[in-house]
Amino acid sequence: MDVDAFVLAHRPAWDRLDHLVRKRRRLSGAEADELVDLYQRVSTHLSMVRSSSTDAVLVGKLSSLVARARAVVTGAHAPLWRExxxxxxxxxxxxxxxxxxxxxxxxxxxxxxxxxxxxxxxxxxxxxxxxxxxxxxxxxxxxxxxxxxxxxxxxxxxxxxxxxxxxxxxxxxxxxxxxxxxxxxxxxxxxxxxxxxxxxxxxxxxxxxxxxxxxxxxxxxxxxxxxxxxxxxxxxxxxxxxxxxxxxxxxxxxxxxxxxxxxxxxxxxxxxxxxxxxxxxxxxxxxxxxxxxxxxxxxxxxxxxxxxxxxxxxxxxxxxxxxxxxxxxx
Structure with missing residues (x-):
């Protein structure tokens, strides 16, 4: 995989997902649907990078982004007593x-x-x-x-x-x-x-x-x-x-x-x-x-x-x- 080309092609989607995650409390219905779609796409990107690249920085950034998006998509964390x-x-x-x-x-x-x-x-x-x-x-x-x-x-x-x-x-x-x-x-x-x-x-x-x-x-x-x-x-x-x-x-x-x-x-x-x-x-x-x-x-x-x-x-x-x-x- 050409990591630089991959980043260049998909960075707009990553930036957009990051923006929606930060805006999570003020999302419209269309933006919520877009967030779910981008979360699925970026999760796929993360899997591709993990399997084809050894760039730890890139994997770390995508992992963090996917984890934050997952928290928004799946809702609140488990109750404190369960943790x-x-x-x-x-x-x-x-x-x-x-x-x-x-x-x-x-x-x-x-x-x-x-x-x-x-x-x-x-x-x-x-x-x-x-x-x-x-x-x-x-x-x-x-x-x-x-x-x-x-x-x-x-x-x-x-x-x-x-x-x-x-x-x-x-x-x-x-x-x-x-x-x-x-x-x-x-x-x-x-x-x-x-x-x-x-x-x-x-x-x-x-x-x-x-x-x-x-x-x-x-x-x-x-x-x-x-x-x-x-x-x-x-x-x-x-x-x-x-x-x-x-x-x-x-x-x-x-x-x-x-x-x-x-x-x-x-x-x-x-x-x-x-x-x-x-x-x-x-x-x-x-x-x-x-x-x-x-x-x-x-x-x-x-x-x-x-x-x-x-x-x-x-x-x-x-x-x-x-x-x-x-x-x-x-």
């Missing part, structure tokens, strides 16, 4: 479900680093000596670690925890803009903190206290962080290896998936914060507190598997309906 339900039953869970390999790999790598560091610190007193003085370490294992979860009012502590966890997940999401390259470093820093603290606690014979306090909230909290990291790194890999589709199209789809996960994790991390503030420091027996954390984790994973697998079988990707292949550039 809300679709997000929590399709968009968020299917993105998480489709990212399970990255999600599982991220979790395995994080836990491996944390365990190796914990064993190294616990088995080497000289390493512990570089972390703090004997009195500082004694204070940490005997009182500071446990009191951290109860020294502040539960409500304010829940908000503080949610903010901190959301910040870690947000770093992973924002790092997706940089193709996910900073994410392994962010995860390593957090694995380092977990591993060193576990090593000190286990080295002092207080491993039961460590697990009893960190497990109730830590399961779902870390799962959320792993998911944020997974979709961020998956976006970066989609740019490196887009497969047989245009790189711009894959990048746009994965970018929208990252946004879906970021929104969904706000609620997930809120649950983690509530557990950490109200369950972890509670006087409940340790096995009950751990059981609550395990139940929350299984509920979240079950939710993702149930709704995500069902949506994936229907061919859903979590992407917005009728999304353009490329983000418009002007």
């Amino acid at each position: 809300f339900v679709r997000f929590w039953t399709v968009s968020f869970p299917v993105v998480a479900y489709r990212s399970w390999r990255w999600w599982l790999g991220t979790a395995a790598a994080f836990l491996l680093v944390s365990v190796v560091l914990a064993v190294w610190v616990a088995a080497n007193p000289e390493v512990q000596a570089t972390i703090g003085t004997p009195s500082e370490l004694e204070q940490l294992v005997s009182s500071e670690f446990a009191s951290y979860y109860s020294e502040h009012p539960a409500a304010s502590f829940a908000l503080s925890v949610w903010t901190n966890n959301a910040w870690i997940a947000a770093q992973c999401v924002v790092a997706a803009v940089l193709l996910g390259l900073p994410i392994p470093y962010i995860l390593f820093q957090n694995a380092l903190n977990v591993g060193v603290l576990a090593g000190v606690m286990f080295g002092a014979g207080r491993g039961d206290v460590f697990l009893g306090l960190i497990t109730p909230h830590g399961l779902i909290e870390l799962t959320a962080v792993f998911l944020a990291a997974a979709v961020g790194m998956r976006l970066g890999w989609s740019v490196i290896a887009p497969g047989d589709r245009p790189r711009g199209q894959v990048l746009a789809e994965q970018g929208r998936a990252v946004i879906s996960v970021a929104i969904g994790l706000v609620a997930v991390l809120a649950v983690a914060g509530l557990i950490e503030a109200f369950v972890t420091p509670s006087p409940l027996p340790t096995f009950v507190r751990i059981a609550i954390g395990v139940a929350a984790e299984l509920a979240f994973l079950g939710y993702v598997v149930y709704f995500g697998r069902r949506a994936a079988r229907r061919g859903e990707t979590g992407d917005i309906d009728n999304a353009p292949d490329y983000a418009p550039t002007s």
